[in-house]
Amino acid sequence: MSARRWVGQPVPQTDIDAKLAGATRYIADLTVPRMLHAVIVRSPISHGVIRHVDTSRARQVPGVHAVLSAADLPDRRFGPYGEDWEVLASGKVRYRGDEVAAVAAESVAAAREAAALVTLDLDELPAVLDAHHATEPDAAQIWEHRPGNVANAFEIARGDLDAGWAQADLVLEDTFTTNRIYHAYLEPVGVMAEHHDNGSFTLTVPTHIPYKARLTYARALGVRPQQIRIVVPPVGGSFGAKYEMLEPLVAAVLARASRRPVRLVYDREEDASIARPRPPFWFRHRIGLRDDGRFVARETRVIGTAGARLFWSPSVLATAIHRVDSLYHFHAMAGSGHLAYTNEPPTTAMRGFGNAESLFGVEQLIDEAAERLDLDPVEIRRRNIVREGETTLHGWHISSSQLPACLDRVAELSGVRERRGAGEGAGERGTTGLRRGVGLAVAHHVSGYRPILADYDGSAAIIRAGGDGRVTLFVGEPDIGQGQATVFAQIVAEGLGCRPEDVALHGVDSALSPDAVGTLASRATTLAGNAVEAAAADARAKLDRFLEADQGEPIDAGPDGFAEELRRYAVGHCGLPLLGEGVHRPPTQMPNAEKYGNPSSAYPFAAHVAEVEVDTATGQVRVVGYWAVHDSGTIINPSTARGQVLGAIAQGLGWALMEDVTLDAGAVTNPNFLDYRIPGAGDLPDGVVVEFVEGEEPNGPHGAKSLAEAAINPVTAAIANAIHDATGVRCRDLPMAPERLWGLLQQAPAPRDREEVTV
Amino acid sequence: MSARRWVGQPVPQTDIDAKLAGATRYIADLTVPRMLHAVIVRSPISHGVIRHVDTSRARQVPGVHAVLSAADLPDRRFGPYGEDWEVLASGKVRYRGDEVAAVAAESVAAAREAAALVTLDLDELPAVLDAHHATEPDAAQIWEHRPGNVANAFEIARGDLDAGWAQADLVLEDTFTTNRIYHAYLEPVGVMAEHHDNGSFTLTVPTHIPYKARLTYARALGVRPQQIRIVVPPVGGSFGAKYEMLEPLVAAVLARASRRPVRLVYDREEDASIARPRPPFWFRHRIGLRDDGRFVARETRVIGTAGARLFWSPSVLATAIHRVDSLYHFHAMAGSGHLAYTNEPPTTAMRGFGNAESLFGVEQLIDEAAERLDLDPVEIRRRNIVREGETTLHGWHISSSQLPACLDRVAELSGVRERRGAGEGAGERGTTGLRRGVGLAVAHHVSGYRPILADYDGSAAIIRAGGDGRVTLFVGEPDIGQGQATVFAQIVAEGLGCRPEDVALHGVDSALSPDAVGTLASRATTLAGNAVEAAAADARAKLDRFLEADQGEPIDAGPDGFAEELRRYAVGHCGLPLLGEGVHRPPTQMPNAEKYGNPSSAYPFAAHVAEVEVDTATGQVRVVGYWAVHDSGTIINPSTARGQVLGAIAQGLGWALMEDVTLDAGAVTNPNFLDYRIPGAGDLPDGVVVEFVEGEEPNGPHGAKSLAEAAINPVTAAIANAIHDATGVRCRDLPMAPERLWGLLQQAPAPRDREEVTV
Structure with a gap:
């Protein structure tokens, strides 16, 4: 490895100035000539037969150009995982918020006025509002093609499970539940659709999987994929919510009907009401261990809530069932689960993607096993983790792992071994019943996931370096606000010989960018990064060949001479x-x-330790210390990497303690940031410690691997383990909100071996 | 040459549907967030000292964000040919309309209101309103760095001129004048400027030489060229007017001052008032011939009007002085000329670019010589034209010419030889004094011009063919409405194996497109077309190599299999x-x-015959027949090529008979399409005959060469020669409007050998 000039440096984010100045143009900033505004008319009930949708009065509102219901559209079902999407609901409505009609008008006000005049004649049906009840015989049927309301199922088994259980000296089994989480991106969903006279569309959509989304949209609109140009504008966050959405299709059919461009932008309330949150899961985890702490068997049963339609929850379910087997050797396992249709808002993927949900339970069970076996929580993990060079039960090959070193380092930094069970360090505030505890959890994730597209994995990149010294990079993996542009710019600069600030990442545009799997499964840096590195090397080699043949003056090496090199290339x-x-x-x-x-x-791997302070009088938990040590291979940008980890900790902390999309009879009751509070700076501990143990991943660009999801995966479990350490109470349901924890504290005996600290 | 599938076919214009549907987005259709509107405050006098520009009241108008005069800007002079541009006039105003101040406001109305409140304190100076007087000792001085008001001069001499004149049996000498012509594009000038926090600009400008314009703009704005991104939107016509303009700079300084994007769009009156028309020229042509009709010597003296600043008139002057030497062998020549500064709107290039102006006189002199020597007008030209394979007096190499065949063909089609001088075929309307005549003129032009950029000539192209079967082409030569996109699409389709409609020409964008000389000097098809052909061949070769190595099913050759070939390439x-x-x-x-x-x-070469009907009672001329035979090498698209020729004939006819930008004390008096009438369909004869004699140009793509300018070059002369044939009157000044022709008819004897036809 030669010395690196830019990789490894805390290069400022290349797009940060525009964002800070408010100059970045998100969908809500975009206008095109003759643009109309769209408003969706939604079902007010959870389940019912559509007898009639009367749009006649709505059409009379001045400025209205189109009012559509399913009656105006071809009868077409589609969807990324099931044939359960429609552009507008036909026949039945299936959740409060279901898209029944849509209006395009010259102003948002006119569109709203018209939307309010659309009359829905609905025959209400019994609603299914619980995933467990959904599959019972007496439950109402939501989709005729899925009797029993089983939307999707996944099953996997490996190894000799009977033999495993036979070897077990200790078997632990428990139920854990995870909850609906709103992605809470800064930018609510917004899309723009244009329909062209040749029948094609331009959809400006903040998707992070434009290539895949286009396939779905083409089926929905009855056109070939090449008839849809997808342009990805700057994305104000997504965290998985914006993979494939219904909104571009609503805008598209309105654009086709009105022969005008149509923009659809949600306000926060609408965005959070239809939400498509992280799917809630019910887990039954069972693990078996020998008395030396070695795992011998694992079984898991998972039930998830799809809501009324399948978005990306099926992949999340599969991940929740079997990904943990590439973190620990369980030697034998069986897992099964299903997603139930309910008359609730559809759910979809979110950062952590089932793995975080699964680890919330598994990492608690392991902690409990360590306690039962009187093992150090670091040691029990060390004895079972999958190591570098090993192949897991499902054939997953761990090409690099610094998890052992991460465990050591997080233990050293946090003192978790010594401080655990000590009840020391309780709060200094004058409140009765403050108890402190520390908790460890580890996690892992993938860097890309082969099955996303059937045709190929991997990535491609194109570099254009102009005679003016400016470099433009094209990849098919959108920057979704995570700093990808900067990481790629560093990789380009390293290979091409320019400066990162010379490199602009072009927004993904299906007419310009490579096709791509997309930005998901933590794949962008590792897979696209490799393609970017290859493109930079290709460009540099061409430039060097030219300069060698060129008879001009020699050029000083390095970034100062780069623009002149490019000028000569262009002139030549x-x-x-x-x-x-x-x-x-x-x-x-x-x-x-x-x-x-x-x-x-x-x-990638991570070992986190949380320190909490629990107010036993209220159940309130404060995270007062946090140590995160990561193996993401080479860290290309320590500044943005640290930002990713801090953001993940905050997001995980909110999930663990504060956030919950609550429903009442199928309607979201907290669709705003007052009632749905996400962590602010004051909710995070001072001095969060983030460190990286840098190994070289052989398959990553400059040895790098992913980070974004691995960083959230251990957070809820680390906090849960810390709460248990502080209070003796094990909280198996998310969120671990004060009312829930207070209830558990009332039932629990005083913690063993622990004095209550009063100040 | 293998059989061509697309080249040579009348493929419909690939961008025509969007244009017909009004979906093409010109500058006036573009909006960006926070955009302001600009209005320019102009000088009300032709020449004066600026004592003070008071912007204080203007700044108070609600919605106004910036009001600038030269006092707010650095003292910087620049320009494409002289140091005589300023963003806003400082020190002096030099024409009625000179840009003195500029306003940016939230609405056009507010900007206009503020502009009206800018107070100019000017000391009027004597104005120079005539190019001939400009250089006289008593004329006022317009620019201190050019005493005598000579803005630019050009001189050239070749061969033994004294020997030439000594050989001459006949010497003809006369004065010809050509006039100011408004380009009369459909889209008035419009630009958008954005200034970014890092000091860079994005200028959306309908220039056809973005790379060259950027160099000028960078000097003007005090930034490096790479700090300006130039985006070329769809261009609603230009004909040479929009090479380099002042307007983007006015918008740019307003954007910088207001920290807001600024759009500046002229209405027709403002556009036509500042006009920057075709420069009026005064020619003194002298030619010498032997009595066999062979040319032996030529001299020319040209005086042109630059107006108050130099736009692209210097290159036009040079062309007017010496280009004709690559059409005819004169054997010895001397030419000189200059452009005078006047206190009038600056002039600039227009289709034909001096060559058309020069030929207006030369082709009349040749006709007169033929008459004097009793030679057939076809024959006298045939004896003197430069032939294929020859090198001209100035070293210009004629790699192909079908001009002899064009002459034969146009004579055959029009019957010019037989009908000339016959006075036959007079109008059948019942008007006294209708006389018909036919006139021949030939012309040529270039296909690109090496001196435009110092660094390089030629062109580059990039093809991107996506896995979805869509092909995007990048060249640096903007389509300015002439159908370039379609011609390139055919070349791509031919080489790549797709259909022309699969190919989209990407708008020129300095961040995406190749650098380029630009679309001027009739160069796009020939030079960029070759690059496009090379890019298509390169892409096809890569695709073939891949498909050969690929183990998949064989794919049917031809466009039907193309999308699948690309899909495989992308997947692979x-x-x-x-x-x-x-x-x-x-x-x-x-x-x-x-x-x-x-x-x-x-x-390229052209031979045109016009047939006119002159109403001798009024001087009114109707063009009643027109035959145009062209050598543009291989015709890539007979439909668009025919359209180019028809357009040029119409434009030339307007110039010849109708159009004239008139000034009164330096102010344009006809800045609208009522007072400045351009030809409509009714002004053109029925059944214009356009034919092509297709040779193969060895240096052109598929044997093609240019067409756009060659097609206008002979028109005024052909009409003038036809008028002379009809009436015996030689009109040496443009336009040959009724009042001028009537005057000449009053002075002239009745035409020799010609009966007046009365019906």
Whole structure:
């Protein structure tokens, strides 16, 4: 490895100035000539037969150009995982908020006025508002093609489970539940649709999987994928919510009907009301151990809530069931689960993607096992974790892991071994019943996931370096606000010889960018990063060949001479910019029919310790210390990497303690940031410690692997383990809000071996 | 030459549907967030000292964000040909309309209100309103750095002129004048400027030479060229007017001052008032011939009007003085001329670019010589034209010419030889004094011109063919409405194996497109077309190599299989689109210090015959027949090529008979389409005949060479020669409007050998 100039440096984010100045143009900032505004008319009931949708009065409102219901559209069902999407609901409504009609008008006010005049004649049906009841015989049927309301199921088994259980000296089994979480991105959903006279569309959509989304949209609109140009504008956060959405289709059919461009932008309340939150899961986890702490068997049963339609919850379910087997050797396992349709808002993927949900329970069970076996929580994990070079039960190959070193380092930094069970360090505030505890959890994730697209994994990149010294990078993986542009700019600068600030990441546009799997499964840095590195090397090699042949003056090496090098290249090629192409084919495998095979080329790891202070009088938990040590291979940008981890800790803390999308008879009751509070700076402890143990991942660009999701995965479990350490109470349901914890504290005996500290 | 599938076909224009539907977005359709509107405050006098510009009241108008005068700007002079541009006039105003101050406000109305409140304190100076008086000793001085008001001069001489004149049996000498012509594009000038916090600009400007314009704009704004991104929107016509303009700079300084995007769009009156028309020229042409009709010598003296600043008139002057020497062998020549500064609107290039102006006189003199020597007008030209394979007096190499065949064909079609002088075919209307006549003129032009950029000639192209089967083409030569997109699409389709409608020409954007000389000097098809052909071949070769190595099913050849071929390529390259690069280096030479050297790689030719009907009672001329036969090498698209020729005939007819930008004390008196009438369909004869004699130009793509300007170059002369044939009157001044012709008819004897036809 030669010395790196830019990789490893805390380069400021290349797009931060525009964002700070408010100059970045999100969908709500975009206007096009003759643009109309769309408003959706939603079902006021959870379940019912649509007898009639009367749009006649709405059409009379001045400025209204189109009012559509399913009656105006072809009868077409589609969807990323099931045939359960419609652009507008036909036949039945299936949740409070279901899209029944849509209006396009010259102002939002006119569109709202018209929407209010659309009359829905509905015959209400009994509603299914609980995933467990959904599959009972007496439950109402939501989708005719899925009797029993089983939307999706996943099953996997590996190893000799009977033998495993037979070896077990200790078996722990418990139920854990995780909850609906609103992605709470800064930018509510917004889309723009344009329909062209040749039948094609331009959809400006903040999706992070434009290529995949286009396939769904093409089916929905009855066109070929190439008839849809997808342009990804700057994305004000997503965290998984904006993969594939219904909104672009509503805007698209309005644009087609009105022959005008149509913009649809939610306000916060509408966004949070239809939400499509993280799917709530019910887990029954069972693990078996020998008395030396070695795992021998695992079983899990998972029930999740799909809501009224399948968005990306099926992949989340599968992950929740079997990903943990690439973190720990359980030697034998069986997992099964299903998603139930309910008459509730559809759910979808969120950062952590089932793995975080699963680890909330597994990492608590492991902690409990350590306690039962009187083992150090670090040690019990060390004895079971999958190591570098090993292949897991499902055939996943761990090409690098610094998890052992991360465990050591987080233990050293936090003192979790010594401080655990000590009840020391209780709060200094004058409140009765403050108890402190520390908790450890580890986690892992993937860096890409082979099965997302059937056709290929990997990534491609194009570099255009102009005669003016400016470099433009094209990849198909959108920056969704996570700093991807900067990381790529550093990789380009490293390979091409420019400065990161010379490199602009072009927004993804299906007419300009490479096709791509997209920005999901923590894949962008690792997979696209490799392609970017290859493209930079390709461009540099072309430039060097040219300069060698060129008879001009020698140019000083380094970024100062770069613009002049490019100028000469362009002049020598009649204006042609220097182009570089890069392709990265990762050594991944499509899992076979038995779901065996390595789906990711790199696995990141993390070990977190949380320290909490619990007010036993109220159940209120404050996180007062946090240590996060990560193995994400080489850290390309320590500043943005630290930002990712801090953001994940905050997001995980909110999930653990504060956040919960609450429903009342199927309607979201807290669709705003007053009633749905996310953590602010004051909710985070001072001095969060973030460190990286940098190994070199052989499959990553400059040795890097992913970070974004691994960083949230251990947070809820670390906090839960810390709460248990502080109080002796094990909270198996999220969120661990004061009212819930207070209730548990009332039932629990005083913690063993622990004095209550009063100040 | 293998059979061509698309080249040579009348493929419909690929962008025509959007234009017809009004979906094409010109500048006036573009809005961006926080955009302001600009209005320019102009000088009400032709010449004066600026004592003070008071913007204080203007600044108070609600909604006004910036009011600027030269006092607010750095003292910086620049310009494409002289140091005589300023963003806003400082020290002096130099024409009625000179840009003195500028306002940016939230509405056009507010900006206009504020502009009206800007008070100019000016000391009026004597004005120079005539190019001939401009250089007299008593004329006022317009620019201190150019005493005598000579803005620019050009001189050239070649061969033994004394020997030439000594050989001459006949010498003809006369004065001809050409007039100010408004380009009369459909879209008035409009620009958008954005200033970014890092000091850079994005200028959306309908220029056809973005790369060159950027150099000028960078000097003006005191930034490096790479700090300006130039985006070329769809251009609603230009004909040379929009090469480099002042308006983007006015918008840019307003954007910088207001920290808001600024759009400046002229209405027709403002556009036509500042006009920057075709420069009026005064020619003194002298030619010498032997009695066999062979030319032996030529001299020319040209005086042109620059107006108050130099736009692109200097290149026009040079062309007017010496280009005709690559059409005819004069064997010895001397030419000189200058442009005078006047206190009038600046002039600039227009289609035909001096060559058309020059030919108006030369082709009349040749006709007169033929008459004097009793030679057939076809024959006298045939004896003197430069032939294929020859090198001209100035070192210009004629790589192909079908002009002899064009002459034969136009004579055959029109019957000009037989009908000339016959006075036959007079009008059948019942008007006294209708006389018909036919006139021939030939012309040529260049296909690119080496000296435009110092660094390079030629062109580059990039093709991006996506996995969805869509092809995007990037060149640096903007489509300015002439159908370039379609011609390029055909070339791509031919080489790549797709259909023309699969190919979209991407708008020129300095961040995406190749650098380029631009769309001027009739160069786009020939030079960029070659680069496009090379890029298509490069892409096809890559695709073929891939498909050969690919183990998939064979794919049917031809466009039907193309999308599947691309899909496989993308899948096989992890999403990478197929990229092709093409560079074309033409065999041109930068003229040396003696102005010798071949500046163009191909020369198009044309032979036109006009038939007119002159109402001798009124001087009114109707063009009643027109035959145009062209050598533009291979015709890539007969439909768009025919459209180019028809458009040029109409434009030339307007110039010849109707159009004239009139000034009164320096102010344009006809800045609208009522007072400045351009030809409508009713002004054109029925059944204009357009034919092409297709040779293969060795330096052109698929054998093609240019067309756009060659097609207007002979029109005024052909009509003038026809008028002379009809009436015996030679009109040496443009326009040949009824009042002028009537005057000449009053002075002239009845035409010789001609009966007046009365019906």
